[in-house]
Amino acid sequence: MTNLPEATQKKLGLVIDLDTCVGCHACVISCKGWNTENYGAPLSDQDPYGGAGSGTFLNRVHSYEAKPKDGPAQLVHFPKSCLHCEDAPCVTVCPTGASYKRVEDGIVLVNEDACIGCGLCAWACPYGAREMDAAEGVMKKCTLCVDRIYNENLPEVDREPTCVRTCPAGARHFGDLGDPDSDVSKLVAARGGFDLMPEMGTKPVNKYLPPRPKDQMVGEIDLLAPLLKPVAEETSGFMAWLDKTLEKI
Amino acid sequence: MHPAPSVILFSTLSGLGFGLLFWLGLGLPKASGWVAFVFFVIAYLLAVGGLLASTFHLGHPERALKAFSQWRSSWLSREGLAAVAALLVMAGFGAGLVFLDENWRILGLLGAVLSIATVFTTSMIYGQLKTVPRWNMPLTPVMFVSFSLAGGALLAGQVNWALGLLILSGIVQVAYWVLGDKALAGSGTTLATATGLGDMGSLRAFEPPHTGSNYLLREFAYVVARKHAMKLRLISLVLMAGVPVALLTLPFHHWTAVVAVLSHFTGVVVSRWLFFAEAEHVVGLYYGKR
Numbered sequence: 001m002t003n004l005p006e007a008t009q010k011k012l013g014l015v016i017d018l019d020t021c022v023g024c025h026a027c028v029i030s031c032k033g034w035n036t037e038n039y040g041a042p043l044s045d046q047d048p049y050g051g052a053g054s055g056t057f058l059n060r061v062h063s064y065e066a067k068p069k070d071g072p073a074q075l076v077h078f079p080k081s082c083l084h085c086e087d088a089p090c091v092t093v094c095p096t097g098a099s100y101k102r103v104e105d106g107i108v109l110v111n112e113d114a115c116i117g118c119g120l121c122a123w124a125c126p127y128g129a130r131e132m133d134a135a136e137g138v139m140k141k142c143t144l145c146v147d148r149i150y151n152e153n154l155p156e157v158d159r160e161p162t163c164v165r166t167c168p169a170g171a172r173h174f175g176d177l178g179d180p181d182s183d184v185s186k187l188v189a190a191r192g193g194f195d196l197m198p199e200m201g202t203k204p205v206n207k208y209l210p211p212r213p214k215d216q217m218v219g220e221i222d223l224l225a226p227l228l229k230p231v232a233e234e235t236s237g238f239m240a241w242l243d244k245t246l247e248k249i
Numbered sequence: 250m251h252p253a254p255s256v257i258l259f260s261t262l263s264g265l266g267f268g269l270l271f272w273l274g275l276g277l278p279k280a281s282g283w284v285a286f287v288f289f290v291i292a293y294l295l296a297v298g299g300l301l302a303s304t305f306h307l308g309h310p311e312r313a314l315k316a317f318s319q320w321r322s323s324w325l326s327r328e329g330l331a332a333v334a335a336l337l338v339m340a341g342f343g344a345g346l347v348f349l350d351e352n353w354r355i356l357g358l359l360g361a362v363l364s365i366a367t368v369f370t371t372s373m374i375y376g377q378l379k380t381v382p383r384w385n386m387p388l389t390p391v392m393f394v395s396f397s398l399a400g401g402a403l404l405a406g407q408v409n410w411a412l413g414l415l416i417l418s419g420i421v422q423v424a425y426w427v428l429g430d431k432a433l434a435g436s437g438t439t440l441a442t443a444t445g446l447g448d449m450g451s452l453r454a455f456e457p458p459h460t461g462s463n464y465l466l467r468e469f470a471y472v473v474a475r476k477h478a479m480k481l482r483l484i485s486l487v488l489m490a491g492v493p494v495a496l497l498t499l500p501f502h503h504w505t506a507v508v509a510v511l512s513h514f515t516g517v518v519v520s521r522w523l524f525f526a527e528a529e530h531v532v533g534l535y536y537g538k539r
């Protein structure tokens with residue numbers, strides 16, 4: 001049923017730290033690796049070794065330049081995947097009921113056996129979080145690694161989304177954003193986590209943490225500068241003799 | 250948005266077909282026997298042909314029946330139901346006229362309402378999308394319905410209705426363009442709200458996530474021919490409303506009617522092409538495209 005649930009018992013989601021992300025794309029690769037061989041149809045590539053490669057990905061990392069009025073520009077790496085919105089427009093538009101939001105944890109999923117591949121859900125998502133697989137003709141999206149987080153066959157430490165598990169910078173966090181006492185909720189509160197495109201009214205569960213202000217160069221740095229001055233302006237002794245001799249040659 | 254030929258063809262053909270069914274349902278023209286048969290065949294070819302064309306772009310058309318299930322929330326599902334209901338009711342009404350020489354007025358009125366409701370549900374598939382500000386306007390359904398009524402009146406030979414509705418469609422179309430051009434800016438969605446980084450300074454998409462293309466760029470970031478938009482708008486308006494109106498004011502002739510219909514149809518196709526090609530999806534902002 002593509003009506004959204006009144007409320008979900010949990011709001012599982014990601015917190016992405018834009019201050020820490022180094023833009024290495026490891027999460028992109030691990031996501032593709034895990035999800036192409038687990039939940040649902042594989043994530044196909046078209047012309048992967050040719051000149052016009054293109055493929056299905058559930059997570060992509062953009063990079064933006066922010067230029068303040070004065071001061072140097074800053075580069076921000078920006079991972080983006082499904083935000084598992086509370087008011088998910090992608091779910092309500094689906095004509096078949098293939099798209100749904102789970103009551104127990106708030107994860108937004110596609111039942112690929114019911115998907116007719118009309119693409120309307122991808123039109124309705126403001127974030128570009130859904131991609132139609134060109135080989136399978138069904139809609140693919142982030143599952144929050146629903147086949148990892150509850151998977152008792154995996155060691156406890158691996159029971160989190162593969163992007164979170166992989167991130168070498170610790171820029172991705174996973175947890176219940178509906179519980180104000182969870183680590184992720186505390187992190188969001190402490191760092192001023194925000195929503196993407198709040199004006200769209202989608203109420204994303206995933207939150208983003210802003211880059212911390214960078215240290216600014218104020219005036220001249222002269223704390224260490226005196227120590228870096230040449231110790232002797234005029235050479236003397238052996239060095240002076242060497243200098244002169246070498247010049248004569 | 251990518252202007253998929255199947256979707257453009259679908260909405261144009263079925264819009265005309267259901268428009269014609271609307272007038273037939275009202276009993277305009279009052280036809281029976283063979284004349285009614287021809288009218289109904291034309292209407293069904295257009296409406297059903299359009300519906301079939303719309304399944305061409307599905308990834309899994311064999312599961313299309315499932316699309317009737319979610320009418321509580323989905324305009325696409327409602328469209329399917331409304332279309333089937335309209336076609337069934339009008340088939341009953343048409344059979345009465347053609348084979349039994351019976352005019353079941355109530356059935357005709359019901360069919361007329363369902364036919365125009367189908368066009369409305371089609372328009373709401375686009376009109377509901379906040380992600381495409383140019384479509385997310387009340388004028389979107391107004392435009393679809395007025396086009397359908399005008400084209401239907403033209404096909405049904407209702408000269409006076411057609412004249413008025415064609416002029417109305419032209420006005421609605423121009424208003425849609427004028428307001429639509431301001432819609433993205435008016436929506437308040439920018440790269441700053443998309444990334445939440447507006448406080449850091451002026452933003453620029455520095456490096457895209459991938460070097461090749463992808464589904465999102467192919468589907469949503471269609472920019473190629475927007476530069477010809479102004480010329481195409483004029484062509485569309487002249488063909489859709491201008492030429493047919495001029496022809497209708499001439500003394501009635503069968504060939505003027507045919508030219509008027511063809512001209513109108515071509516104009517609507519161009520208008521629909523622009524409807525998609527000019528529409529900006531906000532996801533383009535993430536890629537530094539409008």
Ligand code: SF4
Nearest residue numbers: 082083084085090125
């Ligand atoms: S991010 Fe997009 S796909 Fe994910 S729940 Fe929100 S609207 Fe749906």
Ligand code: SF4
Nearest residue numbers: 094115116118119121
């Ligand atoms: S593409 Fe599939 S999941 Fe998306 S709206 Fe269509 S049927 Fe539903």
